[in-house]
Amino acid sequence: xxxxxxxxxxxxxxxxxxxxxxxxxxxxxxxxxxxxxxxxxxxxxxxxxxxxxxxxxxxxxxxxxxxxxxxxxxxxxxxxxxxxxxxxxxxxxxxxxxxxxxxxxxxxxxxxxxxxxxxxxxxxxxxxxxxxxxxxxxxxxxxxxxxxxxxxxxxxxxxxxxxxxxxxxxxxxxxxxxxxxxxxxxxxxxxxxxxxxxxxxxxxxxxxxxxxxxxxxxxxxxxxxxxxxxxxxxxxxxxxxxxxxxxxxxxxxxxxxxxxxxxxxxxxxxxxxxxxxxxxxxxxxxxxxxxxxxxxxxxxxxxxxxxxxxxxxxxxxxxxxxxxxxxxxxxxxxxxxxxxxxxxxxxxxxxxxxxxxxxxxxxxxxxxxxxxxxxxxxxxxxxxxxxxxxxxxxxxxxxxxxxxxxxxxxxxxxxxxxxxxxxxxxxxxxxxxxxxxxxxxxxxxxxxxxxxxxxxxxxxxxxxxxxxxxxxxxxxxxxxxxxxxxxxxxxxxxxxxxxxxxxxxxxxxxxxxxxxxxxxxxxxxxxxxxxxxxxxxxxxxxxxxxxxxxxxxxxxxxxxxxxxxxxxxxxxxxxxxxxxxxxxxxxxxxxxxxxxxxxxxxxxxxxxxxxxxxxxxxxxxxxxxxxxxxxxxxxxxxxxxxxxxxxxxxxxxxxxxxxxxxxxxxxxxxxxxxxxxxxxxxxxxxxxxxxxxxxxxxxxxxxxxxxxxxxxxxxxxxxxxxxxxxxxxxxxxxxxxxxxxxxxxxxxxxxxxxxxxxxxxxxxxxxxxxxxxxxxxxxxxxxxxxxxxxxxxxxxxxxxxxxxxxx
Numbered sequence: 001x002x003x004x005x006x007x008x009x010x011x012x013x014x015x016x017x018x019x020x021x022x023x024x025x026x027x028x029x030x031x032x033x034x035x036x037x038x039x040x041x042x043x044x045x046x047x048x049x050x051x052x053x054x055x056x057x058x059x060x061x062x063x064x065x066x067x068x069x070x071x072x073x074x075x076x077x078x079x080x081x082x083x084x085x086x087x088x089x090x091x092x093x094x095x096x097x098x099x100x101x102x103x104x105x106x107x108x109x110x111x112x113x114x115x116x117x118x119x120x121x122x123x124x125x126x127x128x129x130x131x132x133x134x135x136x137x138x139x140x141x142x143x144x145x146x147x148x149x150x151x152x153x154x155x156x157x158x159x160x161x162x163x164x165x166x167x168x169x170x171x172x173x174x175x176x177x178x179x180x181x182x183x184x185x186x187x188x189x190x191x192x193x194x195x196x197x198x199x200x201x202x203x204x205x206x207x208x209x210x211x212x213x214x215x216x217x218x219x220x221x222x223x224x225x226x227x228x229x230x231x232x233x234x235x236x237x238x239x240x241x242x243x244x245x246x247x248x249x250x251x252x253x254x255x256x257x258x259x260x261x262x263x264x265x266x267x268x269x270x271x272x273x274x275x276x277x278x279x280x281x282x283x284x285x286x287x288x289x290x291x292x293x294x295x296x297x298x299x300x301x302x303x304x305x306x307x308x309x310x311x312x313x314x315x316x317x318x319x320x321x322x323x324x325x326x327x328x329x330x331x332x333x334x335x336x337x338x339x340x341x342x343x344x345x346x347x348x349x350x351x352x353x354x355x356x357x358x359x360x361x362x363x364x365x366x367x368x369x370x371x372x373x374x375x376x377x378x379x380x381x382x383x384x385x386x387x388x389x390x391x392x393x394x395x396x397x398x399x400x401x402x403x404x405x406x407x408x409x410x411x412x413x414x415x416x417x418x419x420x421x422x423x424x425x426x427x428x429x430x431x432x433x434x435x436x437x438x439x440x441x442x443x444x445x446x447x448x449x450x451x452x453x454x455x456x457x458x459x460x461x462x463x464x465x466x467x468x469x470x471x472x473x474x475x476x477x478x479x480x481x482x483x484x485x486x487x488x489x490x491x492x493x494x495x496x497x498x499x500x501x502x503x504x505x506x507x508x509x510x511x512x513x514x515x516x517x518x519x520x521x522x523x524x525x526x527x528x529x530x531x532x533x534x535x536x537x538x539x540x541x542x543x544x545x546x547x548x549x550x551x552x553x554x555x556x557x558x559x560x561x562x563x564x565x566x567x568x569x570x571x572x573x574x575x576x577x578x579x580x581x582x583x584x585x586x587x588x589x590x591x592x593x594x595x596x597x598x599x600x601x602x603x604x605x606x607x608x609x610x611x612x613x614x615x616x617x618x619x620x621x622x623x624x625x626x627x628x629x630x631x632x633x634x635x636x637x638x639x640x641x642x643x644x645x646x647x648x649x650x651x652x653x654x655x656x657x658x659x660x661x662x663x664x665x666x667x668x669x670x671x672x673x674x675x676x677x678x679x680x681x682x683x684x685x686x687x688x689x690x691x692x693x694x695x696x697x698x699x700x701x702x703x704x705x706x707x708x709x710x711x712x713x714x715x716x717x718x719x720x721x722x723x724x725x726x727x728x729x730x731x732x733x734x735x736x737x738x739x740x741x742x743x744x745x746x747x748x749x750x751x752x753x754x755x756x757x758x759x760x761x762x763x764x765x766x767x768x769x770x771x772x773x774x775x776x777x778x779x780x781x782x783x784x785x786x787x788x789x790x791x792x793x794x795x796x797x798x799x800x801x802x803x804x805x806x807x
Contacts, residue, residue: 017520020723021513029505036501040493046111049485053235054226055243056216056477059250079215083223085253086213086246089204090384094249095242101234102203108139108192116193117231121186122163122178124195128171138195140176142186147176172197207238222476232481239479247473258462265459272452279445281310286438307437308418315414322407328354329400332393338365341393357399361392519725522749528730532737532745533574535717536567537752538597549596549627552603553655564604567748574744575714580687582713583694588701588729592721593750595623598696599660601717606658610691613650614660617709618698619670622663628653635664639682640673646685659690670698671705679709701732707740716742721750 022029059082085091096102105120106113122140136151143160149169150158161167163183166175178186198206210229216222225243229235285306331344342365345358368385519525522534539559552561575581585598598614606612616624617636625632630651638644639661649661667673686693695713697706710716718733736742 014520017516018513020520021509021516025505025509025512028508029502032501032505032508033498034501036497036499036504037494040490040497043493043497044488044490047488048112048230050228050230050487051232051235051482052226052228052486053232053239053479053482054224054477055239055475055479057223057225057243057246058474058476059221059223060473079218079221079223082246082250083213083215085249086223086225086242087211089208091246091249092208092211092242093204095238095245096203096207098241098245099234099237101207102198102200104196104198106194106196108194113194115231115234117234120193121182122176122193124197125166125175125177126197127173138197139192140195141190141192142183143188145183145187149174210235211238211242225479227479228486232483232485236479236481240475243475243479247475250473262459262462265455265462269452269455269459272448272455275448276445276452278314279441279448281314282307282441283438283445285310286441311414311418315411315418318407318411318414322404322411324348325400325404325407329397329404332400333397338368338389341365354396354399354403357392357396361389361396364389364392517727518723519720519727519730519749520722521752524727525720525730525747525749528727529734529747530738532733532747533570535570535574535746535748536563537722537749538563538567538593540751550599550603550653550655550658552600552607556607560600561604564600567601568604568608571715571746574746577714580690581692581715582683582687583692583715583717584697584706584710584713585694585717585719586697586706586710587699587719587721588725588732589699590621590702592699592719592725594618594699594719595627595696597717597719597748597750598694599624599627602660602692602694603653603655603658605692605694606655609657611657611689612659612692612694613686613690614658614694614696615686616661616663616696617670617674617706618696619663619667619673620698620703622666624660624696625662628660628662630662632662632664635662637664637667637670637673639664640676640678641667642678646682671703674705675708700736701729710736710742711740714744716745718745718747719750720747722752724751 059079101117103124103126105116105123107116139150141148142163145163146160147163148158148160151170159169161169161174161176163176163178166173168174207227207229210227212226212228214224214226216224225239225246227235227238227242229238328344328348332341336344342362345362345365348354348358364385368382368389371382371385522537525532525534552558552564555561571583583601585594585601587594595616595618602612602614614624615636616622618624619637622632622635625635628651634644634649636649639646639649644664649664650659651661652659673679683693695709697709700706700710716736718736720729720733733745733747737745
């Protein structure tokens with residue numbers, strides 16, 4: 001059978017190993033799940049709840065006149081434009097004004113503050129003298145009929161002020177309004193309140209973050225307005241206020257738009273009417289001649305004079321109007337103050353050409369003047385009005401500029417006509433074609449007359465559409481206070497974090513399984529060694545016993561004793577020669593149970609009425625004397641150097657046929673003593689008196705002292721400890737047989753059935769580490785408490801034992 005290549009990862013699934021790892025780490029999985037539960041609990045408990053409220057608004061209108069007469073629709077709805085208006089800070093500002101939420105009230109809690117929207121037992125009236133006065137929230141509680149106020153985040157001390165009276169505190173005029181009943185309830189109650197006065201500009205920015213406006217259905221012209229905040233009723237009130245304000249504003253905007261169109265039509269009618277009057281005046285002399293049946297060409301001098309006088313009158317009017325508009329344009333283009341601009345507009349208020357734009361600009365200037373008494377120049381509302389004023393000024397300049405150009409063109413036409421009349425009179429020649437002039441004037445009169453008639457028709461149409469307009473706007477679904485928060489989502493958080501804890505626990509188990517590189521069972525030994533026999537398995541001992549103690553005599557019918565009997569029987573199949581036999585017990589490193597197996601194997605063989613002696617050749621770290629609870633003053637080291645005799649070194653155990661020789665004092669040259677001729681002589685001499693010689697050798701993975709002895713014995717036994725010995729240690733076993741030519745090499749799996757590392761059972765160990773570090777160049781050390789029992793066992797609760805230990 002070919003031995004399998006050792007892999008860094010455990011690439012084969014072993015159900016028993018997986019169950020073993022899960023049992024061992026079950027507590028970790030439970031703790032991981034509990035940690036996830038705790039995280040979810042704290043998030044749910046100490047996160048400020050977020051509430052959601054929404055409303056659906058329908059924008060529509062009915063107009064029976066439009067449907068009957070098929071007139072132009074001047075109230076057409078643009079959803080995208082309406083969406084932009086709804087999202088604007090101006091609209092939100094108007095909505096918030098109706099709610100009076102510039103002062104927020106909270107009940108102070110240990111971890112979270114509870115907002116008292118429209119339910120606070122007192123209210124605050126205030127006036128600002130300094131803007132910085134609202135930068136910090138106020139802490140308020142009541143004692144002895146007075147209010148105790150202190151500023152949070154500022155070490156400014158506390159103030160005791162009377163209630164229902166105005167008081168000045170650090171630039172803040174303050175008045176606490178509270179009823180006597182509420183005052184009595186709060187007196188010395190220990191309740192503390194937080195009051196946050198929000199600046200107007202910050203108020204818009206704060207509330208715009210939670211606002212969301214989207215088109216719900218473009219076909220049905222519906223818009224969804226939603227808000228997310230810390231209080232359910234406040235969210236609903238903000239949405240409902242914005243929805244109502246929007247519907248009112250939408251109707252007024254449409255009516256204003258219709259009025260503007262009618263106003264524009266009236267302005268155009270006025271301008272065209274003036275042109276009609278002008279052309280009518282110029283045509284009148286021609287009509288007078290035709291009425292008297294005179295030919296135009298016979299009296300052209302008088303006719304030219306008459307026409308020139310009329311054009312001269314028109315020229316004078318145009319020049320006066322042009323000068324006025326140039327002065328007006330010069331005034332508003334020089335960036336005058338708003339007060340001066342208002343005066344200029346007031347002086348030109350009767351100017352029919354700019355009356356509409358000027359009236360809008362005057363209204364904005366008036367609004368800014370009224371705001372300046374209440375808020376500062378840096379506020380959001382003032383900046384927005386300034387922006388609108390600048391836009392209106394630009395529009396007014398553009399309109400005025402176009403009017404000036406139009407007047408200049410008209411003036412140039414009149415000058416050209418006057419020049420023609422002058423030349424005609426001076427030359428007394430018919431170089432001025434009066435027929436052509438008449439036809440031109442008549443054509444211009446007809447064009448303007450037709451345009452005038454169309455404008456009158458449109459005006460009548462617009463006024464009829466306006467009269468037939470009926471708004472069909474409505475709030476289809478008003479916002480309601482949703483008492484169930486959208487965040488934190490408690491069930492989802494519990495599922496997510498508990499699931500995450502479970503996944504993390506399982507991932508660690510999978511990682512431990514993949515990185516598991518210790519021998520778990522006899523199948524691992526078989527996989528990674530080539531035809532090396534396994535003598536048997538020694539189970540974990542579940543009682544507390546001293547280090548390397550002889551235990552097979554304590555309960556001869558125990559599972560442990562039966563395991564050693566099985567090993568004793570199996571050894572007969574390896575070598576069945578007559579005479580005294582030598583057994584060596586070794587391992588790769590310390591802690592694998594070498595001394596424990598040697599002592600108990602010797603004990604179980606002694607039960608079969610054979611004389612057994614145990615030799616402790618592990619002279620660097622001897623433990624046999626600890627197992628038999630004797631002194632280590634003399635032993636193999638003194639015997640091999642000739643300091644003690646064999647009879648002096650042999651000691652008897654409480655079993656009749658079991659003797660032992662301890663290692664003796666630690667020598668400086670244990671390897672030389674083991675390979676000496678004296679060692680061979682001692683073995684030969686012991687063979688005469690004993691049936692079985694059991695030798696406890698040093699670990700072959702750390703030192704090479706044991707190789708000469710192992711190669712000469714009848715039963716070389718290699719100890720591998722389950723869930724402790726690395727799989728790579730199995731290479732040493734194969735190497736001993738293939739390269740060192742060790743015959744009859746066999747393996748005993750020690751600690752089968754569970755270990756502290758993966759078994760989920762008690763920790764049974766020898767309690768002593770193997771440390772070859774006595775100044776001889778060896779630096780290997782393996783800590784204690786690896787083995788079958790623990791020296792200082794901890795009491796386990798029966799509940800935990802039932803959960804984590806299988807019976």
